[in-house]
Amino acid sequence: MTALALALLLPWVVGVVLLLADGRRKLVGWAAVAGLLANLGALIWLAVRVLPDGEQTIVTGGWTDGVGIVLRADALGVVFALLSSLVVLAALVHEVLEGVRSRTFPALVVLLATGLTGLFLTGDVFNFYVFFELAMIAAYVLTAYGDDRHQLGAALIFAVVNLVGSFLFLIAVAATYHVTGTLEMSEVAARMADVEPNAAILIAVTFFVAFGTKLGLFPFHFWLPAVYAGTRPAVAAILSGALANIGAYGLLRFGAGLLPNELELGSTVLIVIGSSSVIYGALLAVSRRDPAEMLAYSAIGQAGYVLVALGVGGPIGLAAAVLYAILNALSKALLFLSGALRGALVAAAFAVGALSLAGMPPAAGFLGKLQLFRTGVEEGSVALIVLLFCGGALSFVYAFQLYQHEFWRGDRVAVGTDSEKGVPAEPSGVAVRAVSVVLALLVLGLGIWPEPLLSLSADAAAVLHGGAVR
Amino acid sequence: MSVLTEAIARLLLAPALMVAGAILVKGYVDVGDGFSAAVIVTLAVALQYLVLGARRTEEEIPLLRFAPRAAIAGLLIALASGFFPLLFGDPLFSHEPGPGKRPIHVGRLELMTPVLFDVGVFLLVAGALIALIHHLAEPPELEEEGHPAPAAASPAAPAAREEASR
Amino acid sequence: MTLIFAIAAGVVFGAGAFLVLTNDLVRVVAGMVLISQSAVLVVISSGLTRGDAPILPTGDKTPSDPLVQAMALTAIVIGLAVTALLLAIVARVRATLRSLEVRELARDEAEHTAELEQSLDTMHEQLASDEAKEEQ
Structure with missing residues (x-):
């Protein structure tokens, strides 16, 4: 219980206090890193307790169940919280080493991590919305971060589109409360079965649209490329590696956890939307030349895989969705961070990320693709396997196109308006490169020794279908 | 702005503050809370900004400079009064003195930790809103560097309201 | 109601x-x-x-x-x-x-993208010509 409260309290206090300080100073940046480390430490402590012994719950104010707000840490929430915290930490360390450019950057990153931790560890639908909005507001400000004034337009579009998504989510929460009379997730799940099917489907669709917007799925993706392409690499890494997890987690928790019947009903739709997302993202990624834009379109495609796995459903499909979301977040963060650097070993780190994205062994992304193939085989659908294969092949093409553009040509060629011609940049600092290399080693390590990750994702998925592991 | 509006705006400030104080304190016996008190204070201050302009208002009420710091202090107070039961191993957001025990009375005011929480919310909301008005009253100059502070202050606001509202 | x-x-x-x-x-x-x-x-x-x-x-x-x-x-x-x-x-x-105006914002962004594309184009051309020289 203490770990759960501390994981929330520590980054919150640190983030708020840091708002006062000038974030451009190194010391403040490192204080923020310390805050995130504390958060990560508390989460690991929590994970060590939760994974073997099952979920932990706090009901605020010592009220009886159903009255107080419930904070609940189960395997699924803890896994996503750990992942997001890790990605945010890596991005923050990267940016602090590179030099922070804005007063509020470290504080905002820590507050974003607070919001993410809170929403992954809450057992209350409305509380989820509140923490979600905390994380999103921090993200809106972060996208406007940087020197590029052209970024403002993207930030505005990002904010407006995602706010509409948030309010749709709020409307769906209110509707859920109206039909079930409770906000506690497990209660909602229990009572949802008796709700009139039409209302339940409407609620499920609204939730789907809200999370699809966050995740940047195919029909709701239009804001995504401009935002990812224009921000600083650290912010892009946070957006794609941590914030996009909200979408994946939300679809899993609300779809498979709270509305399983509606999920099953809409499984064909989900698979179709997911497949079009995969193909659309991959095709456009191949056609792009700006690395950041290429990665942005690839993010749309990768989100599609999660949706396909979710649509297939069942223990294997859900475990694959969790696993794929984890691996995708790690490799995307790695690619965005290392893509901005130059020097020894960075190219290798980037290559690991690219391999992982393309799903080639020994990088960890291979596991994700493998699990997806397994779901395809399980489903017995040839079309699905062909789709997965095509998507994988295309992602291989763009990942290495990217690698070639970025590293093969030798000197770094800075992209941007100010570089009319290629300007060879100096190799980045050793410490910054080390961050990317550590992330790369993590991705590689998970690929070589996959058992912990596999059992982790199976545990997390077991929370949703409530069944036996594997 | 006519002389009349200016006079009224000046006259309204003190009563508005008093009403806000009353609403803040009344919250535990009657209708009221830190949030509405803060909104009333902010409305009174906003009227000053409208009538006198940003510069003169801030000259006349130098306290307004501390608005962002008040917001942060308020959020910390609110967090502290929500999370302190952790020290005693009680569930979060329990209050002291607990249910059934007699709180300390000062006149008709009952002193217990939720009052502290509402004071925190009051400071947070008033501080954040006044900082916002300050920045919107003097929008950033053309091509000026620097981040708009209201944007920085706002993530804190929903967070604290989350506890306040239930 | x-x-x-x-x-x-x-x-x-x-x-x-x-x-x-x-x-x-x-x-x-x-x-x-x-x-x-x-x-x-x-x-x-x-x-x-x-x-x-x-x-x-x-x-x-x-x-x-x-x-x-x-x-x-x-x-x-x-x-x-x-x-x-x-x-x-x-x-x-x-x-x-x-x-x-939103239109102004979009126009500014479009110009920016065009500039970016152009700089990429010149970059690629230069790289291609560099390679051609090396081959000779």
Whole structure:
């Protein structure tokens, strides 16, 4: 219980206090890193307790169940919280080493991590919305971060589109409360079965649209490329590696956890939307030349895989969705961070990320693709396997196109308006490169020794279908 | 702005503050809370900004400079009064003195930790809103560097309201 | 009653959506405010019950649902924070572009993208010519 409260309290206090300080100073940046480390430490402590012994719950104010707000840490929430915290930490360390450019950057990153931790560890639908909005507001400000004034337009579009998504989510929460009379997730799940099917489907669709917007799925993706392409690499890494997890987690928790019947009903739709997302993202990624834009379109495609796995459903499909979301977040963060650097070993780190994205062994992304193939085989659908294969092949093409553009040509060629011609940049600092290399080693390590990750994702998925592991 | 509006705006400030104080304190016996008190204070201050302009208002009420710091202090107070039961191993957001025990009375005011929480919310909301008005009253100059502070202050606001509202 | 609320929320949401699609950035922000208010309306309508004040139920009547008010208040505050944020971004857009029009914003972005593409093109050409030289 203490770990759960501390994981929330520590980054919150640190983030708020840091708002006062000038974030451009190194010391403040490192204080923020310390805050995130504390958060990560508390989460690991929590994970060590939760994974073997099952979920932990706090009901605020010592009220009886159903009255107080419930904070609940189960395997699924803890896994996503750990992942997001890790990605945010890596991005923050990267940016602090590179030099922070804005007063509020470290504080905002820590507050974003607070919001993410809170929403992954809450057992209350409305509380989820509140923490979600905390994380999103921090993200809106972060996208406007940087020197590029052209970024403002993207930030505005990002904010407006995602706010509409948030309010749709709020409307769906209110509707859920109206039909079930409770906000506690497990209660909602229990009572949802008796709700009139039409209302339940409407609620499920609204939730789907809200999370699809966050995740940047195919029909709701239009804001995504401009935002990812224009921000600083650290912010892009946070957006794609941590914030996009909200979408994946939300679809899993609300779809498979709270509305399983509606999920099953809409499984064909989900698979179709997911497949079009995969193909659309991959095709456009191949056609792009700006690395950041290429990665942005690839993010749309990768989100599609999660949706396909979710649509297939069942223990294997859900475990694959969790696993794929984890691996995708790690490799995307790695690619965005290392893509901005130059020097020894960075190219290798980037290559690991690219391999992982393309799903080639020994990088960890291979596991994700493998699990997806397994779901395809399980489903017995040839079309699905062909789709997965095509998507994988295309992602291989763009990942290495990217690698070639970025590293093969030798000197770094800075992209941007100010570089009319290629300007060879100096190799980045050793410490910054080390961050990317550590992330790369993590991705590689998970690929070589996959058992912990596999059992982790199976545990997390077991929370949703409530069944036996594997 | 006519002389009349200016006079009224000046006259309204003190009563508005008093009403806000009353609403803040009344919250535990009657209708009221830190949030509405803060909104009333902010409305009174906003009227000053409208009538006198940003510069003169801030000259006349130098306290307004501390608005962002008040917001942060308020959020910390609110967090502290929500999370302190952790020290005693009680569930979060329990209050002291607990249910059934007699709180300390000062006149008709009952002193217990939720009052502290509402004071925190009051400071947070008033501080954040006044900082916002300050920045919107003097929008950033053309091509000026620097981040708009209201944007920085706002993530804190929903967070604290989350506890306040239930 | 629920029907009236539903119609009101729908109208407010529609008006908000209309404003978001206009050319004026301030109207876009106003549209977002309206959309957030329609969400608040839905929240209120989700638990409309008549009854005693829930703080001190007398026992004659069932108390009304207190949760709705708390949720609506929270939603309003979040809407407020979000409005502040949007206004801050719009103020910055005005400061940098000297305009409050969505079209201007889009034009600026399109120009920027074109510049970027061009710089990429020249970069690729140069790299190609470098390679050609090396081969010779």
